[in-house]
Amino acid sequence: MLKTLSFIDLFCGGGFGARGAVSGGGNPLLALDAWDLAVETYRANFPEATVLHERIENIDPFQYSGLFKPDVLLTSPECTSHSIARGSKPGNEKSRETAIGIFPWIEAFNPRWVIVENVNRMKLWDRHEELLATLEDYGYTVNQMILNAAEFGTPQARKRLFMVCDREGSVMTGESLLKAHKQTIQSARSIIDWSGRFKSTPLYRIGRAKSTLERAERAIDSLGRNIPFLIVYYGTDYAGGWQTLDVPLRTVTTIDRFGLVTWLNDVPMLRMLQPSELLKAMGTNETHLLPAGNRRDKVKLCGNGVCSPVTEMIFREIHRIMESEYPVAVAV
Incomplete structure (x- = not known):
């Protein structure tokens, strides 16, 4: 049995990424989101976690640093200003800079692993290189991967940028992750009621x-x-x-x-x-609770989410790496 990897979940949304992390051997300690419905959803699904309803810039993470010791900082900064899905609307630099807001949390908790998920176009952001350089200054090896959720068993073709950062210098690529954890392709037919x-x-x-x-x-x-x-x-x-x-x-x-x-x-x-079908398309199922919001809110929760099977396989790969380093320490 694998050692549980505890994690803090920033921009946690409705907990789809956390659902995968838990399936991959993770344990949520603390989560944060600015949307009240996302916070309600997360609390309903992970009642053991402390969930904060606040914007990241309004929280001092050091007030929690003595309470939690995470192995992983799991983050999904706001992506609408990077995404072509926003159409012709101008990008919001404040929204983009939520990615920079993860650094006080790194300082407060000193996690071995940091995971940053975002749309592919984040790589075109003019502060993306600064983000990479700062992560490296904190001692992380940054592994950038464009991953398609469909290749990990999600019935949805959803390509996203994942930056998996390790203070111990391990190398992870999309190819190596797929080689170890590729799943059978699932069709849209499988989500239909x-x-x-x-x-x-x-x-x-x-x-x-x-x-x-x-x-x-x-x-x-x-x-x-x-x-x-x-x-x-x-x-x-x-x-x-x-x-x-x-x-x-x-x-x-x-x-x-x-x-x-x-x-x-x-x-x-x-x-x-229907939202229940979109929930399946995110790689989870109806056991993941959606709160009593309206239809539009439930669709938005899914569209803002991280596909569960992808975070599951990343957490499984982290386990595999750590077991190869410390086979006795991580076995129970």
Whole structure:
């Protein structure tokens, strides 16, 4: 049995990353998020953890340094100002700089491991090199990896930057992580609730947007009739606006994005994917509790999250590295 790796979770969201970390042998000590619904969700799922509802710049981490001794600092700084998902809105530098806010926590807790998760475009941030250099100044070897959650068994194609930093100098690459922990690819079909409890309406109805119909018709022209598929209902899409159910779901965002087209007596029917289905697309399941927020909030919780299987495999790899160094010390 592996030694438990205790961790502090900054920008913790609804705890999807923490769910994976726990599955990989982690134990959450302290978590922080500025969104009240995310904090409520995290507390519901990890009642043993201390969860703070506050912005990172308003917390002095040294007030907690005598209470917790984490092995890992798990962080997911705000990503909207790095992401193309924000559209044409200008980037918010204050949002970007939440990544810099992790350094007082490093000073306060001195963890061996620091994990920073963000969108790929964070590498284009003009302070990204400063972030790397500062982590190295604190004594960390920084391993930067672009990981696709689908390759770790998540039924979602979600590429994210993971910076896994180790004070003992271990090297971790995307290739080595996949070699040790690659999982079977899961399709979008696996997340669909086929019970019929979620009602669909006819695709062709008064008021349906022309662009929605065009996307659906492209899918029908390609697949034929009476084959279910997904359309991108809202948001920009560069792949025709639809996808089959036989590949992982495209990236879940913070808006209600995906519509499922099914057939009833040769009539195409449409409904949106439900939060419970998006939860599965994040690599967790309905045992992970979502609070009594509205539908929009639940979708946002998923879109802001970290896919659980990815953090699980990173924690498993950390265990493997530590066992190779100290086989007796980390075995119980």
